[in-house]
Amino acid sequence: MRISLTSLRGRFLLSILLWVTIGIGAIWYSAISLFTAHVEDLYHEELEVHVRELAGLTQLDVRGNPRLSRPLSDPRYAVPLSGFYWQVTREGYVTLKSGSMTRGSLDDGIARSPEILHRIEAGPSGPTIAYGAIKKTAGAAPLQFIIATDQRHLQRIISNFTQELSIWLMLLACALIGSGLAIITFGLKPFARLARAITDLHSGKTGQLEGVFPDEIQLVVANLNAYANGNAAIVERGRVQAGNLAHSLRTPLAVTTDEAERMLENDAASKSARVFLAESERMQRQIDYHLARTRSGGSRHGVGLSAKLMDAVPPLIAAMKRLHPSVDFHVKGNASHAPQIACDPEDLSEILSNLLDNAGKWANAVVEIGYELHGDAVDLTVTDDGPGIAPSQYESVFAIGATLDDPRCGSGLGLAIARDIARDYGGDLTLAAARDGGLLARVTIPTPVGRT
Ligand SMILES: Nc1ncnc2c1ncn2[C@@H]1O[C@H](COP(=O)(O)OP(=O)(O)OP(=O)(O)O)[C@@H](O)[C@H]1O
Numbered sequence: 001m002r003i004s005l006t007s008l009r010g011r012f013l014l015s016i017l018l019w020v021t022i023g024i025g026a027i028w029y030s031a032i033s034l035f036t037a038h039v040e041d042l043y044h045e046e047l048e049v050h051v052r053e054l055a056g057l058t059q060l061d062v063r064g065n066p067r068l069s070r071p072l073s074d075p076r077y078a079v080p081l082s083g084f085y086w087q088v089t090r091e092g093y094v095t096l097k098s099g100s101m102t103r104g105s106l107d108d109g110i111a112r113s114p115e116i117l118h119r120i121e122a123g124p125s126g127p128t129i130a131y132g133a134i135k136k137t138a139g140a141a142p143l144q145f146i147i148a149t150d151q152r153h154l155q156r157i158i159s160n161f162t163q164e165l166s167i168w169l170m171l172l173a174c175a176l177i178g179s180g181l182a183i184i185t186f187g188l189k190p191f192a193r194l195a196r197a198i199t200d201l202h203s204g205k206t207g208q209l210e211g212v213f214p215d216e217i218q219l220v221v222a223n224l225n226a227y228a229n230g231n232a233a234i235v236e237r238g239r240v241q242a243g244n245l246a247h248s249l250r251t252p253l254a255v256t257t258d259e260a261e262r263m264l265e266n267d268a269a270s271k272s273a274r275v276f277l278a279e280s281e282r283m284q285r286q287i288d289y290h291l292a293r294t295r296s297g298g299s300r301h302g303v304g305l306s307a308k309l310m311d312a313v314p315p316l317i318a319a320m321k322r323l324h325p326s327v328d329f330h331v332k333g334n335a336s337h338a339p340q341i342a343c344d345p346e347d348l349s350e351i352l353s354n355l356l357d358n359a360g361k362w363a364n365a366v367v368e369i370g371y372e373l374h375g376d377a378v379d380l381t382v383t384d385d386g387p388g389i390a391p392s393q394y395e396s397v398f399a400i401g402a403t404l405d406d407p408r409c410g411s412g413l414g415l416a417i418a419r420d421i422a423r424d425y426g427g428d429l430t431l432a433a434a435r436d437g438g439l440l441a442r443v444t445i446p447t448p449v450g451r452t
Pocket residue numbers: 354358359362384386387388389397398402403404405406408409410411412413414415416439
């Protein structure tokens with residue numbers, strides 16, 4: 001799974017990871033601190049009881065030497081080097097030691113007040129926590145009681161707890177992250193559906209965003225649908241108005257042209273008449289060009305358009321065969337396998353009919369229609385076996401009204417219109433030399449994002 005910070009999923013996941021890490025870390029730290037303080041208190045309490053027991057059991061014999069009336073109740077003081085030691089000293093008299101202290105002795109510096117004190121110091125088997133107190137006696141030297149336990153005993157209790165707590169908290173963190181992931185996936189599902197609905201709209205499968213979405217997204221969907229409908233209506237109105245304007249100019253232009261042709265016969269005015277005629281022709285070409293452009297659905301690009309090559313091509317081939325009976329038009333491969341093209345069917349027909357008409361006019365015998373699917377676009381090619389075009393003119397023939405010097409040339413609009421339509425869809429039309437010298441025209445129409 002790829003996590004990127006530009007995605008909602010990535011952001012949510014990162015937030016959950018941070019949240020869980022900080023939360024679990026805080027629980028871990030505070031639980032260990034509390035437990036350590038609590039266990040230390042209990043430990044000190046218990047060992048202070050041992051000091052008091054030791055003091056209670058110590059008696060002085062007739063010579064003033066200390067002795068125990070009975071062993072301490074905790075048997076660990078009898079096991080050699082168990083880590084539990086006691087010692088009773090009286091300056092100038094015999095020192096008593098626990099059976100566990102088979103080597104070394106305890107520093108009696110800690111036993112200096114009747115109150116029990118404790119500190120860390122070196123012991124017979126490693127660092128110890130030593131507790132000490134004194135008890136005054138009839139003589140000058142007081143009795144000093146020292147109990148010491150290896151620090152490792154306390155540390156083992158704390159580290160066992162830390163280990164178990166860490167495992168449990170790790171499991172808890174995994175469960176929290178797992179449930180967080182499930183929540184993110186569940187919560188973001190409507191966005192994936194929305195993306196699919198937009199792709200369907202974009203690719204022409206639907207004319208509206210379809211499906212039921214959560215309230216927060218439903219509002220966006222309703223607005224988008226209203227926007228798409230409004231846009232389509234505005235574009236449609238614009239097309240109708242541009243068409244009306246072009247049609248309304250046709251008649252006056254025809255009258256002007258007619259008048260100019262009549263003026264040609266008059267020698268005095270023939271020069272002006274020719275200018276009139278040339279300009280009228282230019283106007284006519286512009287009108288034809290813009291009329292063709294308003295018919296194009298390319299301006300509605302992205303609002304539910306889709307065309308099939310196998311639907312568009314057969315009627316075009318039938319028409320071309322009538323216009324250019326000596327030329328063989330055919331599709332390379334199986335047109336029914338051709339991918340859907342994200343383009344208005346009328347626009348696809350307009351592009352192909354211009355290219356096929358050109359190819360038919362210049363071909364010797366064969367015109368071939370091909371298609372190729374790339375990851376993000378469909379390429380349509382129209383190839384003829386005619387004379388082709390010099391590469392230096394590949395760009396100039398796209399200008400409105402541009403033709404090469406040949407009687408077959410028409411008004412010079414076809415390529416310009418075809419390329420404009422392709423570009424409306426974010427695609428392009430390019431020319432190249434075919435393998436056998438003819439012209440290869442390639443139309444690229446991008447596939448909407450999310451659809452291949
Ligand atoms: N397949 C081709 N082989 C050779 N020359 C071509 C081919 N297609 C186009 N041309 C050249 O490019 C020019 C421009 O083509 P375009 O389709 O724009 O105009 P047209 O075919 O002359 O007129 P219209 O298409 O408006 O009827 C043509 O006049 C022709 O000289």
